[in-house]
Amino acid sequence: MRIIIETTPNTEFVSFDYQQKLVGTIHKWIGAHNVHHGSVSLYSFSWLQNGKMQGKGLTFPNGAKLFISFYDEDVIRDIVRSIMENPDMFCGMTVCDVSIVPDPDLANKELFYLASPVFIHHKEGDGRYKHYTYGDEHSSELMTETLRTKMRVAGLPEDEGLSVEFDMSYRGRRIKLMTYKGIKNKASMCPVVIKGTPQSKQFAWNVGIGNSTGIGFGAIY
Known part of the structure; x- marks a missing residue:
């Protein structure tokens, strides 16, 4: 299952190497459910979208957008509750909207x-x-x-x-x-x-491709 997250505009400079800050935010929301941290991660998440280059970094004048996908649907619902309780991210960005996207039919997609x-x-x-x-x-x-x-x-x-x-x-x-x-x-x-199989492709759609999906690599759509 996948959730789409939208944020408020940033109020502080976002450097190009924001990945570690994003990982920290995601892991904060996953919390105690992050049982595979350091080993096999059954989830993936995108980098921030809708950014514009500004000097040596990025700005998100209309807010950022990203997604998190998790194989376990129960856990993703718990993460949504965690986000609602603690929506703050970094560089002044705060989650303003979360929507749940069910697994798509990938039978004919490669x-x-x-x-x-x-x-x-x-x-x-x-x-x-x-x-x-x-x-x-x-x-x-x-x-x-x-x-x-x-x-x-x-x-x-x-x-x-x-x-x-x-x-x-x-x-x-x-x-x-x-x-x-x-x-x-x-x-x-x-x-x-x-x-x-469609099941395998849906699984990949959620958990990502390659290594280190738990720190922001290999998210697909």
């Missing part, structure tokens, strides 16, 4: 666009983590396996036909270097093609 970059990392044989982007041949395999792992955690049946890959026909694809808590991460801005 192409999904990004609401935040897809981050893929994998522990190599030497113990170090390598970051993968749309240009790496193993990216599809890693995205698919991550989604399969999340489905197992959620108790969903195996989908033998499941696959996730970047849409390499998209001409606007690019790599974004994002710094989070002092760590630089290479992420991809490129639509993804998801093939599988």
Whole structure:
């Protein structure tokens, strides 16, 4: 299930690296329900939309818009109550409207666009983590396996036909270097093609694609 959040305009400067502040706000609302923090996150959320560049940051003169998607519908309803009780975000923005969007029928949909970059990392044989982007041949395999792992955690049946890959026909694809808590991460801005059962695609629509969806990567629509 997905909720759409609209905010009041910002009253303070919003720097480009606002991601950590947004993550803190989301985790505040999730609260005790964030049982998968640090491991497998069965939710995703978009970055702020409707912003305009201003100097070295952003402004939201008409307010910002974002969405949060969660596999567990009961938890998303609890989060809505938490938002209503504590609507303050950051940089003077406050939630002014929340609407619930039910899971769509995705039976005939395979192409999904990004609401935040897809981050893929994998522990190599030497113990170090390598970051993968749309240009790496193993990216599809890693995205698919991550989604399969999340489905197992959620108790969903195996989908033998499941696959996730970047849409390499998209001409606007690019790599974004994002710094989070002092760590630089290479992420991809490129639509993804998801093939599988309608249930699998709805699950991906909620939990996101790739790694670190719990800190704002891999949200799709």
